[in-house]
Amino acid sequence: xxxxxxxxxxxxxxxxxxxxxxxxxxxxxxxxxxxxxxxxxxxxxxxxxxxxxxxxxxxxxxxxxxxxxxxxxxxxxxxxxxxxxxxxxxxx
Numbered sequence: 001x002x003x004x005x006x007x008x009x010x011x012x013x014x015x016x017x018x019x020x021x022x023x024x025x026x027x028x029x030x031x032x033x034x035x036x037x038x039x040x041x042x043x044x045x046x047x048x049x050x051x052x053x054x055x056x057x058x059x060x061x062x063x064x065x066x067x068x069x070x071x072x073x074x075x076x077x078x079x080x081x082x083x084x085x086x087x088x089x090x091x092x
Contacts, residue, residue, distance in 0.1 A: 001023075001024045001062075001063075001064065002021055002022070002023065002024065002033065002058065002061070002062065002063035002064070003021070003022060003023070003024040003063060003064055003065070003066060004019065004020070004021055004036065004055065004058055004059075004063050004064070004065040004066065004069050005019075005020065005022065005028075005065070005066040005068070005069055006018065006019060006020075006039060006066070006068060006069060007020050007022075007028055007029050007032065008028065008029060014042060015041065015042070016038065016039070016040050016042075017038065017039040017040075017041075018032075018035055018036075018037070018038050018039075019035075019036045019037045019038065019039060019048075019050050019055075019069060019072075020032040020033070020034065020035050020036060021033040021034045021036060021058050021063055024064070034054065034058070036050050036051055036054050036055055036058075037049045037050030037051055038050075039072060048072055048073075048075075048076040050073070052078070055073065
């Protein structure tokens with residue numbers, strides 16, 4: 001079974017994580033199937049950069065996100081595109 005989870009990179013006391021697809025039973029920092037993006041909790045605000053199309057693909061194929069990745073994806077959702085008429089302010 002495949003899992004979408006975080007793998008730690010970065011130095012001591014400066015954690016940075018990659019969002020990866022890997023086999024569920026492998027250790028945290030072992031071989032990955034695909035690198036989907038990264039997460040940096042030390043920036044203000046925290047940075048999450050992932051390829052949403054690839055995440056959707058892997059979820060459709062059956063990969064299970066970890067609870068942390070699931071909450072990060074929900075927390076950092078991109079806002080829905082506003083209609084063009086609402087995006088341009090009216091001048092009176």
